[in-house]
Amino acid sequence: KAGVTQTPRYLIKTRGQQVTLSCSPISGHRSVSWYQQTPGQGLQFLFEYFSETQRNKGNFPGRFSGRQFSNSRSEMNVSTLELGDSALYLCASSLGGGSGDSYEQYFGPGTRLTVT
């Protein structure tokens, strides 16, 4: 099976702009999670989508949003970019069924966002 893919791999934006990142999960995986990785804060959970519904959300401002499509592909959007949004954004997919079990998450290569 093909792995998790993320596009674009690299992105440079200026403050105040908005950006949309895309993630295609492993075929058959219905859960997609997004994480932000920075040198200072490490890996932090942004949100998780399952069957087109946001199931969980991390402690990030409303400028960070996402969605999931019927084919499980997901996008995340960051509006009004700030310098501190510069980070590696990672998406992960898993089988992620209902309550009662836990699943391995498989990560994509990430999108490196630089805000200038």
Add this chain to the structure above:
Amino acid sequence: SQQGEEDPQALSIQEGENATMNCSYKTSINNLQWYRQNSGRGLVHLILIRSNEREKHSGRLRVTLDTSKKSSSLLITASRAADTASYFCATDEETGAQKLVFGQGTRLTINP
């Protein structure tokens, strides 16, 4: 916020030696996972150990979990240069939530 801490923050050993990394966490968990990351790339899943398990093996990897001490360890035996990477533990606090809380990671360097 970080769930816990990993120890050591950095580890440098000779090829062929064993490497042990430790992870501590703060809250009750359903499972704990270990991941590897090479130079700012995506994370590679290594092992998932559930809260009712005490030890798990996968090839040269051995993971232990002590829920009474809220700690886990990852042992890599017979290390290779290709094992050079950052290793992270991550906990899943809610069953089915698919929300991982990561530690700060251990930077492992294997010297040839």
